[in-house]
Amino acid sequence: MVNNNNFIFESDEEEDDIPTLEEFEDPVQLDTSLDRYVMIDNVPKVGTDKLEKLKTVIFNRISVCGEIVPNGVTLPMNGTQTAGVAFVEFTKKQSAVECKNQFNGFKFDSNHFFKVNLLDDYKKYKNFNETFQEMTIEPFREKISAHDWLKDKRSLKCYDQFVARYGDFTDICWNEMHLGKPAVEKSTTGMTSTYVHWSNSGNYLVTFHLDGIALYGGSDWESMGLFEHKGVQLVDFSPDDNYMITFAPFPNENPKDPKSICVWDIRSGKKLKMFPSPPKEHFHWPAFTWSAKDQFFAKIQPGKGISIYEASTLALTPLVAPEVKEFSWSPSDPYIVYFVPATEKLPGKVTIAQVSPQGIKTLTEKNIWDAIDVRMHWQNDGDYICVKVNKDEKKKKKNVTPSTSFELFRTHEPNFPCENFEVNFPIRAFAWEPRGKKFCIIHGEHKVNMHVSFYEVGKNKVKLLTRLENRKLNAIFWSPRGTHVVLANLNDTGELEFFNTQDLETFSTQTHLSCTGVDWNPSGRYVTTFVSHWKVTTDTGYNIWTFNGDMVYTLLKDRFYQFSWRPRPKYLLTTKEMNIIKSNYKKYQEKFDAVDLKETTKKVEEEEERLQALMDEFLGYLQRGEQEYQSQAAKRQQMGCFEDIDKNDEYEAIETVEEIIDIQTTILPSKK
Amino acid sequence: MRPISLRLHDRPITQVLFNREGDLCFVASKDNSVSLWYTSDGQRIGTYRCNGVVFAIDVSQDSKYLVTASGDAHLRVFNVKEGRELEKVPFDVVCRSVEFAQGDKQVLVVNDQIMGVQACIHILDFEPENVAKKFNFAYKLPTPGCKILQATWGPLNKTILAACEDGAIRIYDTEKKTLINTIIEHTKPVQRIEWTKHKIMFVSCSKDGIAKLYDSKTFKILKTFDTGRPINTAGISPIKPHILFGGGQSAESVTTSRVDSSQFKVRFYHIAYGDEIGGLIGHIGPVHSVTFTPDGKTFATGGEEGLVQINHFDDSYFNFDDDLVYAPTHNISNNNNNHQE
Structure with a gap:
């Protein structure tokens, strides 16, 4: 700033041409800004005897954020005791900001939660308006129940909904396949600017707009909430749909006031916390896992460990593991599994730990030599986790068939038993059977020659069920009900294989050329394959198949973008209860069949009536036109037109027909 | 149903056409010729030579004269029976479309919008008996400012409909010789306009994968057919409530994306319900022309790969749906075999 003033001052006296001292040398400036300082409240109050000790502890804790100036921690005294406040001076502004972000809400001990503020912000808080302003209370409005859609007659009968987007249209349809085609429930244009997204339980449909996102739901597709986040691009829901995280790229973000990633409470519509976007090379979505x-919810802080936030209080529990590369949460228990890669001397390590607001407790650890990267796959009930291990290529023995090793932990058995098994060739895809014991792996070296292996977790050991060889497949899609699986060759020639893992047989093989995605209906009865305009421009549209590979419906649409089944909430019944229902199936069957038949007959009649009406309408137009056409006969004759049956076409065909009418034999009298 | 494949042309087929009786089949191709075949057995009768790519043909109602519009910027007229070129009329640029007016007293010719020449519909008087000069320029219609892919005479020659590259159908009045209506319903070029029997309705086929059926008097949209694939051409059955679409990804985009032969399926739709009812695989390139015989018992298709197929329907087809009832009876249920042929 001072420099600028100098420049202006000089330009005023330009004519003098006398160089002033300021021109040669910048004036010495005192750094009066306080942006490298933070102020920490809620520091324990101690006497002078413990002062140095406390200083060291704070110094050590805080120094993870960056270098602190020597003697940079100041604890002002209030009489004989410290005032409960600490000032910390960092060498860099960035570290101070980092400290605020990381340690605000930090639990120092059981009674002291740090409150960290930048000293620069002091002015801001000083000018805070202290006079109380009366709040205007908005009249209470009853919220629409998010579960209303489940009470729909069709929903109760287990027909599912899906959303399909093409051109400018967004269609929400009911899957009434027994009638041959889906019934459109709502068709709108310009509902969203980019795409739509279902929440995990299917309660909300997210639409994207320039200024933020909107949630739709309820029984009549009312707006369930508007969340303002300029330039929003991505959204991620928590498993039970209580929270939501949105992302909008925000260039030149101020780390003090992050705007990129936002955590929301869905029901209250409140913005809970904002986070800065990680640099591009570290960016992945979802940014936080639940x-x-x-x-x-947690994310990796590169070089530090994993930051775990408790959703209800937003309290931070850091998990210190500077080298951590990968982590995941159990889908059923508060377990976190994380992986630290191998170094020159140490093996890689997979740790399972229990997280609670009180702290983190390690449950089990497993060392894996040479492991440089892993992929974690949870079975969706949280019974098992299978860890695919990538080993250091350089250390692998040569002239041996390349193989990939897996570690399987049984997380619902005492002591977390772990076993290791190996699969040949690089792995292309891995997927667990939902709520099951089976998993499927596609592995192989060439994409036209892949193997598909099905394994089952046995009592003591993982066993191979079957292996399909020489397949041209690259993706696995399990039915949400298990047992059935669709194997696909996505983004390529679109081979599909419908496989039954109970009898280990292929139902059928089909193709959907250049298929870009597969989506199972939540009931597991139908599966959709689609070609999206985002990836392929010819023949975009979708096919609906039964679980065993019979095509029931096909639709081609120009500029077809997206197909997505509406998810259903998690099952309330346990597997056991479901099995009881399954075994008593016969009892319900008759009742349901009768209802179905009645309704189908009604629907079929309605459909017939509709078609008849269409035909009548069409014939009406046709006959009106024909009547007019007939009335113009004179004009046509004048123009020289030929009629359908024209007099010019008539001709008289003369054909000579000889017919033998009678043959008489007359015997002439002989001349005698 | 066993198709008769006519393999003669080694370049794309631009149009297949039946004469009024449906016993002769004309095939126009980009290999500079028009061939003539017997519909019943696919036997070739002869070939008419042009000096350029043949874009469009039409035959007079008495099957005596054949007119062609070709890439060498000429309108030609042939004697059908003798295969002799009778006369040719030069134009500035490529001729894209040609059609006899009802009564065969006039011919319309469309020239392309290239080399600084505006696309335009020319109307010529046709006097077949005049030995010296059969064609005389009568008038031309105002240019739409974009390429016209096809132009066709409306009912009683009162109007001319032009299928334009900007997705519009432009309707010209032939008396006032002005543009009277513009129907913009498509986002991509309108490839072809096809009439129902007696020109009661017409259908517009567009590259955007949508075909629309209009009332030819009020221009009201009666039906929309969304096929999801580019449509080049349509054929409307004169006896059944069926409409036939041909098309597929154009040849230049096929090389850059993955397609299979089902892409070039000829597809049957129900004209009143708007639902797809069937299809026919056979072509390995985009289908450029489909047409029914006037008796509705046969249809022919011509594709990019130069193949023409003539399909005679099996008997089962005629029992499959109710026949169309043209006579305004109000008794719908009793509608078997009482249409007029």
Whole structure:
């Protein structure tokens, strides 16, 4: 700023041409800004005897954020005791901001939660308006129940909904396949600017707009909430749909006032916390992963460990593991699994730990030599986790068939038993059977020659069920009900294989050329394959198949973008209860069949009536036109037109027909 | 149903056409020729030579004269029976479309919008008996400012409909010789306009994958057919409530994306319900022309790969749906075989 003033001052006296001292040398400036300082409240109050000790502890804790100036921690005294406040001076502004972000709400001990503020912000808080302003209370409005859609007659009968987007249209349809085609419930244009997204339980449909996102739901597709986040691009819901995280790219973000990633409470519509966007090379979505029951959300802080936030209080529990590369949450328990890669001397390590607001407790650890990267795959009930291990390529023995090793932990058995098994060739895809014991792996070296292996977790050991060889497949889609699986060759020639893992047989093989995605109906009865205009421009549209590979419906649409089944909330019944229902199926069947038949007959009649009406309408137009056409016969004759049956066409065909009418034999009298 | 494949042309087929009786089939191709075949057995009768790519043909109602519009910027007229070129009329640029007016007293010719020449519909008087000069320029219609892919005479020659590249159908009055209506319903070029029997309705086929059926008097949209694939051409059955679409990804985009032969399926739709009812695989390139015989018992298709197929319907087809009832009876249920042929 001072420099600028100098420049202006000089330009005023330009004519003098006398160089002033300021021109040669910048004036010495005192750094009066306080942006490298933070102020910490809620520091324990101690006497002078413990002062140095406390200083060291704070110094050590805080120094993870960046270098602190020597003697940079100041604890002002208030009489004989410290005032409960600490000032910390960092060498860099960035570290101070980092400190605020990381340690605000930090639990120092059981009674002291740090409150960290930048000293620069002091002015801001000083000018805070202290006079109380009366709040205007808005009249209470009853919220629409998010579960209303489940009470719809069709929903109760287990027909599912889906959303399909093409051109400018967004269609929400009912899957009434027994009638041969889906019934459109709502068709709108310009509902969203980019795409639509279902929440995990299917309660909300997210639409994207320039200024933020909107949630739709309820029984009549009312707006359930507007969340303002300029330029929003991505959204991620917590497993139970209580929270939501949105992302909008925000260039030149101020780390003090992050705007990129935002955590929302859906029901209150409140913005809970904002986070800065990680640099591009570290960016991945979802930025945070959620633990079961929406309890915690966490992300990796590169070089530090994992930041775990409790969703209800937003309290931070850091998990210190500077080298951590990968982590995941159990879908059923508050377990976190994380992986630290191998170094020159140390093996890689997979740790399972239990997270609670009180702290983190390590449950089990497993060392894996040479492991440089892993992929974690949870079975969706949280019974098992299968960890695919990538080993250091350089250390692999040569002239041996390349193989990939897996570690399987049984997380619902005492002591977390772990076993190791190996699969040949690089792995292309891995997927667990939902709520099951089976998993499927596609592996192989060439994309036209892949193997598909099905494994089952046995009592003591993982066993291979079957292996399909020489397949041209690259993706696995399990039915949400298990047992059935669709194997696909996505983004390529679109081979599909419908496989039954109970009898280990292929139902059928089909193709959907250049298929870009597969989506199972939540009931597991139908599966959709689609070609999206985002990836392929010819023949975009979708096919609906039964679980065993019979095509029931096909639709081609120009500029077809997106197909997505509406998810259903998690099952309330346990597997056991469901099995009881399954075994008593016969009892319900008759009743349901009768209802179905009645309704189908009604629907079929309605459909017939509709078609008849269409035909009548069409014939009406046709006959009116024909009547007019007939009335113009004179004009046509004048123009020289030929009629359908024209007099010019008539001709007389003369054909000579000889017919033998009678043959008489007359015997002439002989001349005698 | 066993198709008769006519393999003669080695370049794309631009139009297949039946004469009024449906016993002769004309095939126009980009290989500079028009061939003539017997519909019943696919036997070739002869070939008419042009000097350029043949874009469009039409035959007079007495099957005596054949007119062609070709890439060498000429309108030609042939004697059908003798295969002799009778006369040719030069134009500035490529001729895209040609059609006899009802009564065969006039011919319309469309020239392309290239080399600084505006696309335009020319109307010529046709006097077949005049030995010296059969064609005389009568008038031309105002240019739409974009390429016209096809132009066709409306009912009683009162109007001319032009299928334009900007997705519009432009309707010209032939008396006032002005543009009277513009129907903009498509986002991509309108490839072809096809009439129902007696020109009661017409259908517009567009590259955007949508075909629309209009009332030819009020221009009201009666039906929309969304096929999801580019449509080049349509054929409307004169006896059944069926409409036939041909098309597929154009040749230049096929090389850059993955397609299979089902892409070039000829597809049957129900004209009143708007639902797809069937299809026919056979072509390995985009289908450029489909047409029914006037008796509705046969249809022919011509594709990019130069193949023409003539399909005679099996008997089962005629029992499949109710026949169309043209006579305004109000008794719908009793509608078997009482249409007029």
